[in-house]
Amino acid sequence: MLRAEKAKVIDDLHGVFSASEIVVVTHYKGLSVPEITDLRRQVRGAGASFNVTKNRLAKLAVEGTSFEPLRDLFVGPTAIACSSDPVAAAKVVVDFAKKNDKLVLVGGGFGGNILSPDQVRALSSLPSLDELRAKILSLLNTPASRLVGLLQAPGGQMARVLKAYAEKA
Known part of the structure; x- marks a missing residue:
């Protein structure tokens, strides 16, 4: 060389x-x-x-x-x-x-x-850097998805109650 x-x-x-x-x-x-x-x-x-x-x-x-x-x-x-x-x-x-x-x-x-x-x-x-990033993103997304589920639940419960009341009458 x-x-x-x-x-x-x-x-x-x-x-x-x-x-x-x-x-x-x-x-x-x-x-x-x-x-x-x-x-x-x-x-x-x-x-x-x-x-x-x-x-x-x-x-x-x-x-x-x-x-x-x-x-x-x-x-x-x-x-x-x-x-x-x-x-x-x-x-x-x-x-x-x-x-x-x-x-x-x-x-x-x-x-x-x-x-x-x-x-x-x-x-x-x-864990690699990409795996750590994915874990952090999943931790950040979990509370948001739970919050959306909690906000939708009262409306869904109200609709089920009204439907049950309508079927009863």
């Missing part, structure tokens, strides 16, 4: 690290090309990215970002999953690793802190 190409890769990776909320570091040794392609498709579907990285370039790219403490994790056949949603990348990677033992969680980074593989698994069990 030429020096200019390396500089472009480093700049691209630095941009990914700067824009991400979470980075999950994995070892992918033994995964076939179709398996990595399937993992990339799943990660992309969750709004994240999955990249195989060259360790030396990743160590250079991580400098000056909140993920600088991850430098020591870039050893061996490394791939990273990055996302602006703190849960999305972890959720997909952990689910894939449960089904395929060739993908090994090495750790991750979130908020300037290093996460152990167990902490990444714990993070993946949290």
Whole structure:
């Protein structure tokens, strides 16, 4: 790889690290090309990215970002999953690793802190940002729908009473 190409890769990776909320570091040794392609498709579907990285370039790219403490994790056949949603990348990677033992969680980074593989698994069990938004909307809609039901009930009761009275007479 030429020096200019390396500089472009480093700049691209630095941009990914700067824009991400979470980075999950994995070892992918033994995964076939179709398996990595399937993992990339799943990660992309969750709004994240999955990249195989060259360790030396990743160590250079991580400098000056909140993920600088991850430098020591870039050893061996490394791939990273990055996302602006703190849960999305972890959720997909952990689910894939449960089904395929060739993908090994090495750790991750979130908020300037290093996460152990167990902490990444714990993070993946949290609801995603979209799920939290849906729950909040359902909580906001529930009182309104109950209020509408309560306001309609007296009118309906009055109509039933009048109908019963009319049938009786």
